[in-house]
Amino acid sequence: MILTLLALLSAGPAQPPHRFVFLGADRFAHYADMASLQPEGSGGRIRVFQVVEPDFRAAGDAYWGGWSWWRFDCGAGGKVDRLDFAAVREGGAEGPATPDDAPAYAAVEGGDAFEMLVAACNPDDYDTDAVTLEEAVTHGRAQLAIN
Numbered sequence: 001m002i003l004t005l006l007a008l009l010s011a012g013p014a015q016p017p018h019r020f021v022f023l024g025a026d027r028f029a030h031y032a033d034m035a036s037l038q039p040e041g042s043g044g045r046i047r048v049f050q051v052v053e054p055d056f057r058a059a060g061d062a063y064w065g066g067w068s069w070w071r072f073d074c075g076a077g078g079k080v081d082r083l084d085f086a087a088v089r090e091g092g093a094e095g096p097a098t099p100d101d102a103p104a105y106a107a108v109e110g111g112d113a114f115e116m117l118v119a120a121c122n123p124d125d126y127d128t129d130a131v132t133l134e135e136a137v138t139h140g141r142a143q144l145a146i147n
Contacts, residue, residue, distance in 0.1 A: 020135070051137050064090055080116065084097040084098060085097065
């Protein structure tokens with residue numbers, strides 16, 4: 001018991017499962033999950049969640065949205081590459097992931113990929129908008145209602 005307590009204390013404070021940062025809303029509301037950020041060289045990888053409108057259904061199932069892993073480069077050219085997509089059903093069931101084989105491209109200012117790139121390259125400049133998937137869905141649907 002003492003060893004378990006010491007292990008818990010040395011692990012530090014518990015981190016929330018997610019750190020969602022709102023990137024913008026158009027057809028979907030987009031959120032970078034800063035907790036997933038994996039720096040690599042001049043860029044890295046990050047997971048982005050897109051929220052769909054309430055009552056979005058496909059093949060009879062209700063969906064919250066979907067996840068995508070992105071690779072990004074903060075250096076010259078600001079390249080981004082969407083690596084996959086995994087739909088998320090209402091309630092949080094995820095997957096399976098489908099690879100996205102499109103080539104990397106330069107993120108263009110005004111687009112959701114550009115907003116993701118800026119956030120991923122400057123994570124400390126952003127406040128957290130949600131720490132759970134459910135909170136991101138609620139926040140995102142409120143943003144979609146405004147647009």
